[in-house]
Amino acid sequence: MSTAAPAIEVSDLRKSYGTHEAVRGIDFAVERGEVFGLLGPNGAGKTTTVEILEGYRERTGGDVSVLGLDPGQRSRELRERVGIVLQSSGMYRFVTCREAVAHWASMYPSPRDVDEVIALAGLQEKQDSYVRALSGGQARRLDFALALIGDPELIFLDEPTTGFDPAARRQAWDTIRSLRDLGKTVLLTTHYLDEAQALADRVAIIKDGRILAIGSPGELGVGSATRVRVSWRDEHGAVQERECTDPTQLVHDLTGDALARGESVTDLTITRPSLEDVYLELTAADEPEVAGV
Numbered sequence: 001m002s003t004a005a006p007a008i009e010v011s012d013l014r015k016s017y018g019t020h021e022a023v024r025g026i027d028f029a030v031e032r033g034e035v036f037g038l039l040g041p042n043g044a045g046k047t048t049t050v051e052i053l054e055g056y057r058e059r060t061g062g063d064v065s066v067l068g069l070d071p072g073q074r075s076r077e078l079r080e081r082v083g084i085v086l087q088s089s090g091m092y093r094f095v096t097c098r099e100a101v102a103h104w105a106s107m108y109p110s111p112r113d114v115d116e117v118i119a120l121a122g123l124q125e126k127q128d129s130y131v132r133a134l135s136g137g138q139a140r141r142l143d144f145a146l147a148l149i150g151d152p153e154l155i156f157l158d159e160p161t162t163g164f165d166p167a168a169r170r171q172a173w174d175t176i177r178s179l180r181d182l183g184k185t186v187l188l189t190t191h192y193l194d195e196a197q198a199l200a201d202r203v204a205i206i207k208d209g210r211i212l213a214i215g216s217p218g219e220l221g222v223g224s225a226t227r228v229r230v231s232w233r234d235e236h237g238a239v240q241e242r243e244c245t246d247p248t249q250l251v252h253d254l255t256g257d258a259l260a261r262g263e264s265v266t267d268l269t270i271t272r273p274s275l276e277d278v279y280l281e282l283t284a285a286d287e288p289e290v291a292g293v
């Protein structure tokens with residue numbers, strides 16, 4: 001457990017647009033060095049929350065602290081310590097990738113090494129290409145490089161792999177893992193549950209401006225709102241499947257019956273719900289129960 005103050009602390013955050021309450025009193029904290037995923041259906045309030053943390057939107061109520069500072073103050077100090085992937089590469093159409101990264105680096109007090117950042121963003125082969133000649137996915141990588149060059153402590157990644165081909169997506173995942181290895185804190189929003197499962201230490205599932213569940217992708221399935229799936233092959237060779245909250249009695253009966261017949265239970269598996277199962281169960285219900293771990 002880290003003893004440092006969390007990188008992000010959100011307490012009873014609220015945001016209304018006119019009469020519409022888009023964020024309705026959410027609480028969460030992101031520890032330093034953690035990759036935290038914000039998941040939720042369209043219109044859940046993810047972008048609103050992230051943009052309040054980035055200092056781009058004003059909150060209606062609640063308290064927010066980012067690296068110990070209030071993002072609503074839009075201080076220069078916070079801007080230098082936070083990396084935000086914007087479409088900044090659009091400003092650099094007539095220079096090479098390397099020149100763009102080097103120029104952006106000159107705006108920070110202690111930037112990272114240009115070559116290192118180009119490598120981290122997977123842009124080595126394109127470093128001498130003009131920015132205007134990059135594909136959409138390559139331009140996103142350059143945006144990523146520009147977000148990292150100031151050596152930020154905290155990086156906001158809003159749907160970082162949308163529009164990427166599968167290989168570029170895997171490469172972006174590797175990059176995000178390297179950020180964690182460097183000790184950076186990452187707040188990630190994504191619609192891809194496999195991405196959250198692969199990258200996030202913890203996720204919050206948000207819907208209609210409220211957090212429905214928060215925990216590690218593996219542990220979220222343990223809550224009482226979700227069920228485990230038990231499958232096995234019966235004595236006739238047919239695959240059987242049951243869902244239950246506690247498989248102890250079922251497994252006891254299955255193994256007991258099999259042993260009484262002098263057989264073993266074949267192909268017995270007990271599967272926890274995946275993050276996708278939990279997500280779909282929680283976000284489908286009209287009045288979902290609050291689950292947490």
Ligand SMILES: Nc1ncnc2c1ncn2[C@@H]1O[C@H](COP(=O)(O)OP(=O)(O)OP(=O)(O)O)[C@@H](O)[C@H]1O
Binds near residue numbers: 041044047048
């Ligand atoms: N500037 C705005 N003015 C009025 N309503 C807004 C504004 N921005 C967002 N909203 C509304 O607030 C709610 C939350 O929107 P938000 O963009 O935060 O959701 P999201 O979870 O990021 O969705 P998506 O996954 O579609 O990006 C939605 O109902 C949206 O219509």
